[in-house]
Amino acid sequence: MTTGQTKEEAHELAAVKAATLIESLPWLKRFSGKTVVVKFGGNAMVNDDLKRAFAEDMVYLRYAGLHPVVVHGGGPQISAALKEQGIESEFRGGYRVTTTEAITVVRDVLAGEVNREIVDLVNEHGDGLAVGVFGDGGSLFTGEKKGVVVDGEHFDLGHVGDITHVDPSGVLAAIEAGRIPVVSSIAIDDAHPDQALNVNADAAAGALAIALGAAKLMMLTDVPGLYRNWPDRDSIIDLIAVDELRELLPSLESGMIPKMTACLDAVVGGVGGATIIDGRIPHSILLEVFTLRGAGTEVIPDPSRRTENQNTHAEVGRRVPESAADPGRHAARTATGAPAAGTSATTTDTAQEGHEQ
Numbered sequence: 001m002t003t004g005q006t007k008e009e010a011h012e013l014a015a016v017k018a019a020t021l022i023e024s025l026p027w028l029k030r031f032s033g034k035t036v037v038v039k040f041g042g043n044a045m046v047n048d049d050l051k052r053a054f055a056e057d058m059v060y061l062r063y064a065g066l067h068p069v070v071v072h073g074g075g076p077q078i079s080a081a082l083k084e085q086g087i088e089s090e091f092r093g094g095y096r097v098t099t100t101e102a103i104t105v106v107r108d109v110l111a112g113e114v115n116r117e118i119v120d121l122v123n124e125h126g127d128g129l130a131v132g133v134f135g136d137g138g139s140l141f142t143g144e145k146k147g148v149v150v151d152g153e154h155f156d157l158g159h160v161g162d163i164t165h166v167d168p169s170g171v172l173a174a175i176e177a178g179r180i181p182v183v184s185s186i187a188i189d190d191a192h193p194d195q196a197l198n199v200n201a202d203a204a205a206g207a208l209a210i211a212l213g214a215a216k217l218m219m220l221t222d223v224p225g226l227y228r229n230w231p232d233r234d235s236i237i238d239l240i241a242v243d244e245l246r247e248l249l250p251s252l253e254s255g256m257i258p259k260m261t262a263c264l265d266a267v268v269g270g271v272g273g274a275t276i277i278d279g280r281i282p283h284s285i286l287l288e289v290f291t292l293r294g295a296g297t298e299v300i301p302d303p304s305r306r307t308e309n310q311n312t313h314a315e316v317g318r319r320v321p322e323s324a325a326d327p328g329r330h331a332a333r334t335a336t337g338a339p340a341a342g343t344s345a346t347t348t349d350t351a352q353e354g355h356e357q
Helices: 007-023 025-031 048-063 075-084 100-123 169-176 201-212 242-251 257-268 284-290 304-319 347-354
Strands: 035-040 067-072 130-134 141-150 153-166 180-184 186-189 196-199 216-221 239-241 274-278 296-300
Touching: 007 025, 025 284, 035 048, 035 201, 048 067, 048 100, 048 180, 048 284, 067 100, 067 169, 067 201, 075 100, 100 130, 100 153, 100 180, 100 186, 100 196, 130 169, 141 196, 141 201, 153 186, 153 201, 169 180, 169 201, 196 201, 201 216, 201 257, 216 257, 216 284, 239 242, 242 257, 242 296, 257 274, 257 296, 274 284
Parallel strands: 035 067, 035 216, 067 180, 130 180, 141 186, 153 196, 216 274, 239 296
Antiparallel strands: 141 153, 186 196, 274 296
8 A cells, every 4th residue: 555545545456456467367368378479660669668668568478378479670770770871771662772782781780789679678587588580590581582663663672572481490499498589570582592681570570470370460550550541540440350451451551551461461371360559558569468458450360250359358347346347447557549649640650660671
């Protein structure tokens, strides 16, 4: 009991905390022992508080009995490093043109800077909890070069490619050793195995989730979720089946298309579900995995999964005390969407992250 707090208030707060814990029980039963892939990106990659909250979430998942796998890009860090070395960042159709000179910087930043920082943040909670796994190491990701067509004209993107094959053995070995794999989004060029390819981090996360047979794929982004009619904020979608998403995909903002395509491909490829999550909310991963509210838009294989989620919600509802279920009594825990409401999900913001490489 804190100073100035009555015994009744302390008991009420304790009941809310207990309700929060018991709310997670059905989700723990669903995901315990399962692999979940998390694509780390957006504002969470550049905000120190959000980075630490993300690392805490990964550790929490691990000790809760899940097997988290982190996949990251590093767009802002790559741009800064290229600028520092006097290499101009050029984009075509949203993709970074990656010269032979630039691909060395890209790999160094992803493996030597971004990957290491994530591993170090996780390992603050226990030595050896996380381990770096590099996309072009041990043939984890193999790809082929790609070009892009802009206004009818074809452009060569250099060392940029699409993933054609995933060998998850290194990641599986890390999971079996009880560690959290942190994977960089870079691939080996199938035609030139001594060369690396810069690949889209969203696509890499989706491809790895399929190869691992993951129960869930989560994409951190800078918007609250998928909107049916942007910019109408009331049109945010909680659950969407693959057939409906296919119809909606062409009408989406350019920055959301690669994310939703990766989610769609993952679910079609056998992943249990894929969710776009607002990474600007601290501990949004835990909100998504363990609470009724969730933290974004989930892509599901078919509409029947809606019933499964509703049944889980009903099971939790039976367990939560009425006082604790009153939104007014635990607004601080559930009203986490407020900070995001003032941030505009513009095409420019989402497009920059959407092709993160």
